[in-house]
Amino acid sequence: MALAREATMANNLNRQKNREQIAVPISLNTISPLVAILDFGWIVLLGTAAGLAYHAAALEGNGEISNYIGSGIAVAALYSVFAHAAQLYRASNLLRIRWQVGRSILVWLTTFVFLASLVFILKIGATFSRGAMLAFFTSGLFANAIVRFIVARVCTYVIASNILKPNRVILIGVENDFGSHRATSALECCGYAVVGEFSLPIGPNQTITKKALRSLLREVVRYVRDARVDEVVVAIPWDKQDVIDEIECELRVLPLPVKLVPDDMTERMLRRPVFELGPTKVVELQRAPLSATQRNLKRTMDQICAALGLLLLLPLFGVIAVAIRLETPGPAMFFQTRVGFNGRPFKICKFRTMSTQDDGPIVVQATRNDKRITRLGNLLRRLSIDEVPQLLNVLRGEMSLVGPRPHALAHDNEYDRLIATYAIRHKIKPGITGWAQVNGFRGETPELGMMRQRVENDIWYIEYWSLGLDIRILLLTIARVLKSDNAY
Template identity: 40%
Template sequence: MQDLISNNSSRMELSMRLMDVVALELAGAVASQLHFQVPLLDAEPIHAVLLHFCSALAFLLFPQLELYGSWRGRSLPDLFLRLAASWALVLMIGLFFSFMIHHVGHVSRLWLFYWYAIGVAMLMAYRSAVYFVLRYLRTKGLNSKRVVLVGYGTTGQELHRRAHDLDWAGYDVVAVHAAPEDACKITDPTIVRIPDLQKIHEYVVANHIHEIWITLPLMESPKLQQLQYLLRNTLVDIRWAPDILGLQMLSNKMTNFLGFPVVDLNQPISSGLNGIVKDIFDKVFALVALILLIPLFVVLAVLIKQSSPGPIFFKQPRLGLNGKKFNVYKFRTMKVHEEHGTVTQATKNDPRITPIGAFLRRTSLDELPQFINVLLGDMSVVGPRPHALQHNELYKDLLEMYMLRHRVKPGITGWAQIHGHRGETDTVDKMAKRVQFDLHYIQNWSLWMDIRIIVWTAFKGWTGKNAY
């Protein structure tokens, strides 16, 4: 019973391929009823030809597009995205075929759209059912894969923990090869300890092991090479998860560089195509905001001029993307004074703050001119707040990850600010907490996350109690 599904995987794949064909044929018939209000055979003949051609093509191409491999341990949305893209590719080939036979002009675009949408829905629906049935069986101990773990450092322990906690993934770590200093960290008495690398292949063959997970660090390359040789005849899946969890950088994304696979350690998620999307969103949002805020800007400008002599706007140099200097704009909230080469943060009941300035600081309205910085390309609507240059010099040596904040554009509001970490940072602990939230934002950025932060800022404001 344990290996019932895995032993019949080829039959299961064939069954799913046939199910896909049935689902696509049925989807085409339903689309015909919706659009033509007649059975497909009574519609223009090219539609029936296209239906059968694309269904047969899906039967042949879907396996090549990895739609029938094991999806345990992987997310359902990833499967759906691959499925939708694969079905779209098949339809495009089908359209090209209809063009080659000079009938593309007779194909109904609306029928094609209905067929695509209904087909995707049907393929996803029955795959979801299969996916969750298999997940349920794995939680009951059926169809699980037996795993040997090589290396028990930070990554090895984390993989073991996840395999144990995510029982629906169906992985059972049964044996571990660990360095002497890590062996004591194995607390499960049922786990077999494999003392020597030379014994791994023998254990795998004798105990029906399905996979080997290698989590040795990069610095142990001689051991990795030895292991590769020792496992050359081991006919099971072997995965290597380099022990890089301790490497606290922005990302560990694998890319191709000059034909070599390389790992980008400090490339933020909001770069490349994502960066273009974020930049367009920033510019549009800032332009609309500035247009809507013109009446408020006029009122605040009058009040600032009346409060004390001096300019309406305050500007100060800050570090932007990759350390490039720029002038940040704010409404002036203090009386004009000399800093004498140092920046003194505002404190509670600071005598330099004007009455209107106190209101602007408390409500964060003093930050609104930074939409001009966004239009100029120096800032984003959302990102880590830019600090005074003197603070950068101070904290870059006190907090080892501090300067990574400057791998993205600074923002008007940010993840740290909506969680209350704004205002005076008079201790290293306060700054460390802010940097921790900033790095979380950079490592987990999404456009939806930006929108959430903006909405939170608009409706709740910045919740910090230490903004003076």
């Protein structure tokens, strides 16, 4: 076994020597600052060109080139700071085309928002030409995407063609896991060269004797001293703490970094956000669907729109209430127990559209040609006017303008037993309208599959919420409510 391993490592070394004879003596990590310098250069050039082009087109002159160079330098400096914070120049990230394009555009937006805020606070708006900066910003969006695409493709090509000098590493781990481990198997694609593999001496009972382990580690030390190695990578399960401690202790004599690769379980945990919790750090297993800022933003829009809506529609409320009382005996408003945010029950407010007022352990869904629905109620339900009084629930903080539609308590209990993901709908406030409603899942749900689709739409909305999505849903609601066939 030892002879075979030595032969394999000798072949790896010979292959790497042949490769390095034609390689440029820089690594992928060296490219990162070069990309940062490239970004600084093209941003300054673009800022200057955009300013001169705007001045020539709009003002029919050449303008002061020094002003546009200064603007370009200011934007380039801010962009560099934000890009480093966003890990845009991290070596492994340079190869991710879609990630690079999306992250660079986000950094570009952040740069201009910060610059605009700074200009406003310092009252130096006269220094910058608004037209030139707008041209600079717009052209920069496209330039960012093009540059990131080119950088990622060039880095991928350079690594594949063996032009760069790779980081030489040796692996210490379980023999059968070297090829299957996701991190170690992809090292060569990221500019690393594996020049040696050392398998742990695992016994028949999956145990490792300290004597055998120390013998292996001494062999590692001799190999590293004879060959030129840049890093040692350890890929073993994290539950073998005694083995990790022994490796760390024995390899302390080497003047090079020793890195521990996470196992599959630990890697899944490390992908999650890490926060401080008092004196320790914690991994976030589940985040709140909306941050505090997002909740306040959504709540502010709800309050303003609900207050304005009630103020404008108050005369209409009076007319409808009188018409309901004249058609059938009973109250004009109907209050029913629904399940809201975090599973808390509340009383939803609607115009009464039926001759009955079901609100108990058994509630029958309205169906087409339902005899309980009054003639006026049929019109109100088709136009969704019966839902408008729920603006009162929005104003009271029990509902939102947009969110999963709340169901009667009886239906909620039933579907909670039948659909495993049903309760996820309660992670945010229920809404007067929602993503499921504008996608056609509105009204009666005679089949369980229809309710499942409604729940899937609600969960999608919770995961991808944005203020723009809320506005889009409100506009789609207005456009589609008049032609919906599912409301009765």
